[in-house]
Amino acid sequence: MAASALKGLLVPHFLPEHCYDELILGFNLLHLPCLKIFISKGLGFAIVAGSLMVKLPQIFKILGAKSAEGLSFQSILLELLAITGTMVYSISNSFPFSAWGEALFLMIQTVVIGFLVQHFGGHTGRGLTFLLLYLGVLSLLLSSLTPPSVVMMLQASNMPSVIISRLLQAAANYRNGHTGQLSAITASLLFAGSLARIFTSIQETGDPLMALTYVVSSACNGIIMGQLLYYWNVPVDKHKKA
Incomplete structure (x- = not known):
């Protein structure tokens, strides 16, 4: 239940599904392309919230x-x-x-x-x-x-x-x-x-x-x-x- 809720929160707003699999399920935090997407999305929404x-x-x-x-x-x-x-x-x-x-x-x-x-x-x-x-x-x-x-x-x-x-x-x-x-x-x-x-x-x-x-x-x-x-x-x- 918790995993499903987390996926619903992150995909597709913060991560595409293949990046969710890499970073969250596979815990591959060194996957740079997906990590860049996650950081960029996080920063983007933080900037919007701060604005x-x-x-x-x-x-x-x-x-x-x-x-x-x-x-x-x-x-x-x-x-x-x-x-x-x-x-x-x-x-x-x-x-x-x-x-x-x-x-x-x-x-x-x-x-x-x-x-x-x-x-x-x-x-x-x-x-x-x-x-x-x-x-x-x-x-x-x-x-x-x-x-x-x-x-x-x-x-x-x-x-x-x-x-x-x-x-x-x-x-x-x-x-x-x-x-x-x-x-x-x-x-x-x-x-x-x-x-x-x-x-x-x-x-x-x-x-x-x-x-x-x-x-x-x-x-x-x-x-x-x-x-x-x-x-x-x-x-x-x-x-x-x-």
């Missing part, structure tokens, strides 16, 4: 401070473009959910942050317009009206979008002399997730464009992490008074 809350610390920090000080709305828009591109491209190519599922949850949380930046900046109407426009564009991209060539171009634009979005945020941090309401927890999780996604993208999709996007994303997230550490003890209020 449910990865930006919640950032959202709560903004709500608690009633301020989005230090957050660049332009950076958020470009990050949203990159996340949307990954999600649409993955759905279009029928990639397994474990290879891209975090994009869905990151998209929702990033949209919320974008609205909060506008709201606490005194532009609630602009924030609502942003929400409506984004939902309209997303619906169009996911529909059959969007040709595959546009989806491919959207994914190809991810790398410059990620680079520019992170550089905009890094420039805002440097200009302000602090990282404002930027959440260290969120930044750390994004950095760790993008690093893990390099492996899972190669293993699960075999798509070099997806893998390269995460390599670039990891490097850019590393820059923000470095700034968070550098400005760790710099108070925001002190700079406001300076």
